[in-house]
């Protein structure tokens with residue numbers, strides 16, 4: 001099922017990940033496609049996740065802040 005780009009939204013959560021809603025796939029910098037099977041995925045932006053590019057919740061324990 002393909003989705004229009006208009007159907008994809010990205011929300012930057014304060015002190016947390018980027019939530020991507022509606023994406024059918026993600027692409028790494030190497031051009032590898034990561035199929036998305038869930039309606040919403042969380043992308044790490046603290047850099048500490050062990051399952052990059054996805055958020056694993058480590059940002060909470062690390063005290064990652066987006067307002068500094």
Ligand code: FES
Nearest residue numbers: 044045046055059
């Ligand atoms: S933003 Fe959640 S682990 Fe990095």
